[in-house]
Amino acid sequence: MNYREFSGELIDENSWVMRDLWDTQDIQRNGKGFVTKPKKLTPIGIKKLINRAI
Numbered sequence: 001m002n003y004r005e006f007s008g009e010l011i012d013e014n015s016w017v018m019r020d021l022w023d024t025q026d027i028q029r030n031g032k033g034f035v036t037k038p039k040k041l042t043p044i045g046i047k048k049l050i051n052r053a054i
Helices: 002-006 043-053
Strands: none
């Protein structure tokens, strides 16, 4: 959460705990989202992250 806030996201009591990724270097190239416009990470997205970690 601290990194997200440092990167420019407004963090408050309504902020998602897990959110989509964003590219801090080149948003155009990777098609990832903007840090200032978070999207909730879906259950499928969480499952994919856990599967990759395993």
